[in-house]
Structure formats: C-alpha cells, structure tokens
Amino acid sequence: MEQLVILSKLEQEYLLHAIEAALPVRQAGQFFLWTQGQLQALLPHQVMMCLQFGPQDEVQHVECVHSTVLDAGLLGRLGNRDDGLALRLARHCRQGVGLPAMLDATPGAERHPLAPFLGELRDLGLDNLLLHGSERLPGGATFFALFGLPHRPRARHAYFLELLLPHLHMALQRINQQQRQARAGARARPASAREMEILYWVREGKSNEEIGLILGISGLTVKNHLQRLYRLLGVSNRAHAIARGMALHLFEQPALALAEAA
Incomplete structure (x- = not known):
C-alpha cells in the first residue's frame, strides 16, 4: 500500500x-x-x-x-x-x-x-x-x-x-x-506427576501399550489415567490434550523431568 x-x-x-x-x-x-x-x-x-x-x-x-x-x-x-x-x-x-x-x-x-x-x-x-x-x-x-x-x-x-x-x-x-x-485457574486440581508422564509420552506419539511398557504399568491403566486427564483439561482426545497442555505450558513444569527420566 x-x-x-x-x-x-x-x-x-x-x-x-x-x-x-x-x-x-x-x-x-x-x-x-x-x-x-x-x-x-x-x-x-x-x-x-x-x-x-x-x-x-x-x-x-x-x-x-x-x-x-x-x-x-x-x-x-x-x-x-x-x-x-x-x-x-x-x-x-x-x-x-x-x-x-x-x-x-x-x-x-x-x-x-x-x-x-x-x-x-x-x-x-x-x-x-x-x-x-x-x-x-x-x-x-x-x-x-x-x-x-x-x-x-x-x-x-x-x-x-x-x-x-x-x-x-x-x-x-x-x-x-x-x-x-x-x-x-478453573482446573479442579493440578495434573499429577503420573498424568504428566503419560501426557509427555502421548506428545511423543506413543500408544497406550507403549507408554505402559515405558512406565511399567498396563495399557488399560494408561487409558484410565488419560480419561481422567481429559476430564481435567476439558478435552476429548489425544490431540486436543496435547494442544491444551501446550497452551497451559504444562510441558514446561517440573513434572516433565519425571517423564524424561522414565
């Protein structure tokens, strides 16, 4: 112009x-x-x-x-x-x-x-x-x-x-x-260390079974943790959970160190 x-x-x-x-x-x-x-x-x-x-x-x-x-x-x-x-x-x-x-x-x-x-x-x-x-x-x-x-x-x-x-x-x-x-601020509670571990590996593209092997738990337990995390974040699937986690800067919090060390 x-x-x-x-x-x-x-x-x-x-x-x-x-x-x-x-x-x-x-x-x-x-x-x-x-x-x-x-x-x-x-x-x-x-x-x-x-x-x-x-x-x-x-x-x-x-x-x-x-x-x-x-x-x-x-x-x-x-x-x-x-x-x-x-x-x-x-x-x-x-x-x-x-x-x-x-x-x-x-x-x-x-x-x-x-x-x-x-x-x-x-x-x-x-x-x-x-x-x-x-x-x-x-x-x-x-x-x-x-x-x-x-x-x-x-x-x-x-x-x-x-x-x-x-x-x-x-x-x-x-x-x-x-x-x-x-x-x-609206979240009822902070995400737990285990939930953050799982969300980290979800962002890395791992399946429930793969995350279970990494963390030493069953794939069903991973799924249950994810369902609770979905409700906490107000999302309905993995992609939305990752996006919301990024928007809330969850991956920058100290709990991420636990995931990286798993």
Missing part, C-alpha cells in the same frame, strides 16, 4: 480514539465492545476473524467478532481451526501476498492474488475483504480478516488497518493469555 493517504481531521480523531480505547482491552468482552465501537467507525465490517499462531505456526486462538446473529454453518466455514476460510487466507498470504491486502469480490477481480477465494466469498455473501497480520514473532503471529465491508475497500481502509494492527495484535495476545490463565 504505497499510495499516499492523508487523513482528515475527523479520521485523525477517530484513529486516536480507537488507539486510546484499545489500551485497556484485556478480555474478549472488552475486545468486542472496542471492535464494534471505535474500530467500526474507521473500518465498518460484518465479521472479523482474529487468529493467533504459536511459534510453530500452530493455531493457538481463534476469535470471531460480529454484531449480528450469524448462521452456525457460516461461522464454521470462516473460523474452523483446521481448514476455515480465515486460516486458509492467512496461509495463502504467508506464501507471498503482500499485506495489508484487500479484495473487492465483484466481477473483474479474477486476476487478483486472492482470486482463488472469490467463489467462496461470493457464496458466503461476504464480498468485500480486508486482511492484515503480523510477521512471525517470538511470541507468535496474529492475522485479522475483515469480511463484508459495506463499501469497496480502498488504500485508505488498508492504511487504517495497518495503523491499528499493533493494537489488534497486542489485544488478541492479552485475551489469549487471560483465557489461558482462566482455564488453568
């Missing part, structure tokens, strides 16, 4: 208010109020998908912000953590599409770098699109997709989003941190 953009006095005021209002945002509810207030004044849109990635580009957090009731199917297509449209857009942009990026999904956009998504956007009824995201950072990257802008996006809109990106990035990180702490 090299086109020179000169902000009007009113736009400067809106921008300053948006930045000031972003500073105290720590929770999802505060984030919602900010995006539906000051952010909407500069960048009106129907839906904003916010993604946070970990150091290995794994999806750590997805936040969908919208002011109207949306169909569950639409939300799933936008925000699915495995293959949702927002995630695919983020990966596509990381392959060389310059950010911020915008797309007017009307006839004539077939040569745009985001053209592969035109059909899907039109099918969802979210024609206009504005994207931006951080680079890969030690604390993780973020990506923001604004769908359904009421007007055709222009360089001015991309510039607004570029100016607000640091505040979106920090707000999303704070929300993710607050939710991790809330989940950790």
Whole structure:
C-alpha cells in the first residue's frame, strides 16, 4: 500500500480514539465492545476473524467478532481451526501476498492474488475483504480478516488497518493469555506427576501399550489415567490434550523431568 493517504481531521480523531480505547482491552468482552465501537467507525465490517499462531505456526486462538446473529454453518466455514476460510487466507498470504491486502469480490477481480477465494466469498455473501497480520514473532503471529465491508475497500481502509494492527495484535495476545490463565485457574486440581508422564509420552506419539511398557504399568491403566486427564483439561482426545497442555505450558513444569527420566 504505497499510495499516499492523508487523513482528515475527523479520521485523525477517530484513529486516536480507537488507539486510546484499545489500551485497556484485556478480555474478549472488552475486545468486542472496542471492535464494534471505535474500530467500526474507521473500518465498518460484518465479521472479523482474529487468529493467533504459536511459534510453530500452530493455531493457538481463534476469535470471531460480529454484531449480528450469524448462521452456525457460516461461522464454521470462516473460523474452523483446521481448514476455515480465515486460516486458509492467512496461509495463502504467508506464501507471498503482500499485506495489508484487500479484495473487492465483484466481477473483474479474477486476476487478483486472492482470486482463488472469490467463489467462496461470493457464496458466503461476504464480498468485500480486508486482511492484515503480523510477521512471525517470538511470541507468535496474529492475522485479522475483515469480511463484508459495506463499501469497496480502498488504500485508505488498508492504511487504517495497518495503523491499528499493533493494537489488534497486542489485544488478541492479552485475551489469549487471560483465557489461558482462566482455564488453568478453573482446573479442579493440578495434573499429577503420573498424568504428566503419560501426557509427555502421548506428545511423543506413543500408544497406550507403549507408554505402559515405558512406565511399567498396563495399557488399560494408561487409558484410565488419560480419561481422567481429559476430564481435567476439558478435552476429548489425544490431540486436543496435547494442544491444551501446550497452551497451559504444562510441558514446561517440573513434572516433565519425571517423564524424561522414565
């Protein structure tokens, strides 16, 4: 976005208010109020998908912000953590599409770098699109997709989003941190040393029988420990348990030394 953009006095005021209002945002509810207030004044849109990635580009957090009731199917297509449209857009942009990026999904956009998504956007009824995201950072990257802008996006809109990106990035990180702490505090008890041993070997790709051989217990006992750990973490399978353990930094705790010594 090299086109020179000169902000009007009113736009400067809106921008300053948006930045000031972003500073105290720590929770999802505060984030919602900010995006539906000051952010909407500069960048009106129907839906904003916010993604946070970990150091290995794994999806750590997805936040969908919208002011109207949306169909569950639409939300799933936008925000699915495995293959949702927002995630695919983020990966596509990381392959060389310059950010911020915008797309007017009307006839004539077939040569745009985001053209592969035109059909899907039109099918969802979210024609206009504005994207931006951080680079890969030690604390993780973020990506923001604004769908359904009421007007055709222009360089001015991309510039607004570029100016607000640091505040979106920090707000999303704070929300993710607050939710991790809330989940950790909500656990009825800490994970036991044995449960952490088992979770460590699950992360290493071992089966229940293999873990049992390593720890000198039966595969059925391993399964029972895992079921209790699933309930403790609020998950339903091995992959989710590993992801939740990473989010809660369980693998960094002293109990891990027991697993490594087993």
